[in-house]
Amino acid sequence: MKRHLDDELRKMKEKLFKMGTLVELAIKDASLALFERHAEKAQAVIRNDQEINICEIEIDELGHELIALYQPAAVDLRLITMVLKMTSDLERMGDQAVNIAQQALVINEYPPIKPYKELPQMAPKAQEMVQGSLDAFMHRDVEKAKQILEMDDVLDRFYDTVYEDVQKIMEQAPSTVRPGVGLIMVAHNLERIGDLATNIAEDVIYLNKGIDIRHHIRERRE
């Protein structure tokens, strides 16, 4: 029975990994849609979000089946309920990518605003955090999870800089207000993706250490 459960848990993790890969791709493509002014890529991100949503439902179903069928012991149960929370987090990251894609379609109707040098650095950082948090989960790697928390501080600082810089640009040139607000929203979306990856990393630490660090270290700013 235990061996079967282990097999099933491995399958669940594989599905989660697939979902994570789709989310990473969505973030990457949404950023490209913005920075390369690529409308078609934006449309694709919006269209493909449904696939991420279906992953959430399928993994949730599987998780419930496993609990009902195997009545897993404490550690495995925690693992499954953590996956149930992770699918929500990943699904929301997908939504954030959709928002970026939607903003890209609006922003790209205006002449480009220069400079906003930290924003292009935020997207790969957010992506790296998503990948890293999933890796940390897959390999129960507490050190990796801690790195994600540090990366989130970097991402937060980028966000603060973009928020400040773009406001200055808008104050100087009223014609930049609309694309400027859009860029601030994009920076916000990326910062939120970082927060969601941080949630996963915190849960990995929690699951492996058995202590709840979630609200001691978390400082969310949405």
Next chain:
Amino acid sequence: MKRHLDDELRKMKEKLFKMGTLVELAIKDASLALFERHAEKAQAVIRNDQEINICEIEIDELGHELIALYQPAAVDLRLITMVLKMTSDLERMGDQAVNIAQQALVINEYPPIKPYKELPQMAPKAQEMVQGSLDAFMHRDVEKAKQILEMDDVLDRFYDTVYEDVQKIMEQAPSTVRPGVGLIMVAHNLERIGDLATNIAEDVIYLNKGIDIRHHIRERRE
């Protein structure tokens, strides 16, 4: 055994209700901090968020204990895992209230922007949605849950109007850029609270109908 589980589930619901009440209060006070320019209220919302965070941890612990101890059948298991997801949603609403309070402290350093007539309507609507979604959950009231979905459409329209109006104001008066961006972020926070309440309402419908409507009707825009 079943009777004991029912007692425990009732206790869990009571704790969830308490958590919801704290969240509603946070949203209300954060809005008052903004609209009545009340710095002390803003500080209180930021300070009191810790209490909401503790609720999440306590309810999560209880949920896991109940699954491990009672190995509940399908319907009760769904109820518990739904509560585990709801605590995340409520905790995030608390974070959104904190963000509003933080923005209020910034915005209130500037002269008030007029008019932004839809924004003051958003806060009570968001609060009503939180309360309604919890009521729908407590009483397994599918009709009530459906009303939440309709209210979310209203909240989304308010958000669109605020987003548009404030941008116009900023284009006309560069001195309003900083408080203007802050107000757009507040509107965004309130819209997100509505989305999170909508998640809960969708889960209530799902739990009672057994069909997954989550991604058929959900159109999130964060």
